[in-house]
Amino acid sequence: MRLTFDPEVEEFRAEFAAFLAEHAPEEAEAAERPRSSSHIPEWARRWQRLMFDEGWLLPGNPPEFGGRDATLLQQYVHLEEMAARKMYHSFNPQGLGIIAASLLSFGTEEQKRRWVVPILRAEITASLGMSEPGAGSDLASLRTRAVLEGDHFTVNGQKVWTSGAHDADVLLTFVRTDPDAPKHKGISVLLIPTDTPGLTRRPFGSIAGRDDLDFNEVFFEDVRVPKENLVGGLNDGWRVANGSLGHERNxxxxxxxxxxxxxxxxxxxxxxxxxxxxxxxxxxxxxxxxxxxxxxxxxxxxxxxxxxxxxxxxxxxxxxxxxxxxxxxxxxxxxxxxxxxxxxxxxxxxxxxxxxxxxxxxxxxxxxxxxxxxxxxxxxxxxxxxxxxx
CATH class of the missing domain: 1.20.140.10 (Butyryl-CoA Dehydrogenase, subunit A, domain 3)
Known part of the structure; x- marks a missing residue:
């Protein structure tokens, strides 16, 4: 095995390293810390926006989505340079690494314009609504229900362990839309703004302490969600879920x-x-x-x-x-x-x-x-x- 890279990959690395050396925020500028994994301080929003505009946020993406169509090996050395400095793309990691990536794979062009670009530019933040009290690792057992009624879905149920939900602007939420189908086949995915009436978020502490407020319970009581917020096809949520988790572990x-x-x-x-x-x-x-x-x-x-x-x-x-x-x-x-x-x-x-x-x-x-x-x-x-x- 030859653990080296071609000259063009190393040139890519050097260009990115030079960008970081010139533009990375100073410690004094970055004094404010995030409250949760869906809260981005203003200085960090500016930094993420600059990364997006210069094509360094997610270099494997096309330019209109914060990248420069980088090859897989170029993406890898980009991550290496970030890791060597203990730097990360965003204080909203699930927004970038799971939700925006899933919408790029499964969303409509309108959803990409309305949600993906603002998430990548740190104009809004996003959290992932998968786990439930009775459906943690077994997503197929989820019971949060969404009923299609004309031009909207009505959602009822509960999520838990929803990281950063109390600071998020939108939740990518997995719901059951066909209770009679086999459990893997009756799931759909909805984008639900967190200011929607009937949606309640309750943060709670973790093993690291009661003041460590990142996890949330999220309750849905007759929450109305526009039909155009459906991601992927109706009852096609299992495919979206596999893609979402694939983005997370890549x-x-x-x-x-x-x-x-x-x-x-x-x-x-x-x-x-x-x-x-x-x-x-x-x-x-x-x-x-x-x-x-x-x-x-x-x-x-x-x-x-x-x-x-x-x-x-x-x-x-x-x-x-x-x-x-x-x-x-x-x-x-x-x-x-x-x-x-x-x-x-x-x-x-x-x-x-x-x-x-x-x-x-x-x-x-x-x-x-x-x-x-x-x-x-x-x-x-x-x-x-x-x-x-x-």
Whole structure:
């Protein structure tokens, strides 16, 4: 394997690095922090807008959607440069990485104009309404109901774990539109503005503390949604869901690889036990980087390998969780104090993390978001090992 890139890819990297060096906001400018994953401070809105206008927000997109038609390898080095600086595209990650991407894949031209461009330009923010009290990982069990009545849908039901919903302008919401169809086939997707009468959002705390208000319960009571806000076809929501989750996990392994490599650089083993674990950490980081690079090379050749993404997501999320746990143990009481921030911390998406305990607590989200570890094991069992469905 040759872990290098062609000259044109490196030229692309150098151009982006020069843009960051010239335009990245200074720490003093970026003093205001976001309240949630759907709240973007004004300075960050300006920064995201500049990235969009210059084609650096999502370079794989066409220019009218904040990109420059970059190749897959160019997109990868773009992410590498961001990760090396602990920088992220947006403080509304699900808006960019899931919702706008899903609308580009499944939305109408009018929906792209009305919703995608404002989301990408940080003029509005978006949250994802999938999980329900009785339908977490099993989306097909959702019960939030939408009834088509002439020119609108009437929605009733509840969502939960809806990150950033209390600060979002719109929810991409999965609803049941045909209760008599098989559970995978009766689902549709609606764009629901959060100021619609009958929609109530209630934020609640997490394991990181009661003041960590990102999760929400969302209640729908006779919420009227225009028919033109249907994304994809009626009862075609399962296809949209698969596309949405695919956008979320596409290069998720790079996030976990970067996390592991940070700990390789920062952790200093003091005992024999620490050294043994440190060797495991180094091997995990190297293995994830190599497996991810192989998957990237296959994707660049146009080969589809869904199972490889499941292997990477499972291995990466669980290795990062184990690494955070062992680091917290090794640090003892010191692990409860803030970690070093670094020169780009003001642009870091992990704005609420103030110590190794919180990093460990939040690592559980990595084994859930983008498909739980249990789901990934099922995919691997069926598609890699060839085991029968059980």
């Amino acid at each position: 290069m998720l392994w790079l996030h976990f690889a970067t996390r592991l490599e940070e700990q390789v650089r920062d952790f200093r083993p003091a005992t024999e036990l620490d050294r043994d674990w440190y060797a495991t950490l180094v091997m995990d980081a190297q293995a994830l980087r190599l497996m991810g690079s192989a998957a990237l090379a296959r994707a660049a050749r146009g080969e589809q390998d869904v199972a490889a993404l499941s292997v990477l997501k499972l291995f990466g999320s669980e290795a990062a969780q184990k690494a955070a746990e062992r680091t917290l143990e090794a640090q003892g009481a010191e692990g409860l104090y803030p970690t070093p921030t670094g020169p780009y911390a003001h642009l870091n998406l992990d704005v609420f993390i103030t110590g190794w305990f919180e990093r460990y607590a939040r690592s559980f989200g990595g084994t859930i978001a983008g498909g739980t570890s249990e789901i990934q094991r099922t995919v691997i069992a069926e598609r890699v090992l060839g085991l029968p469905r059980g």
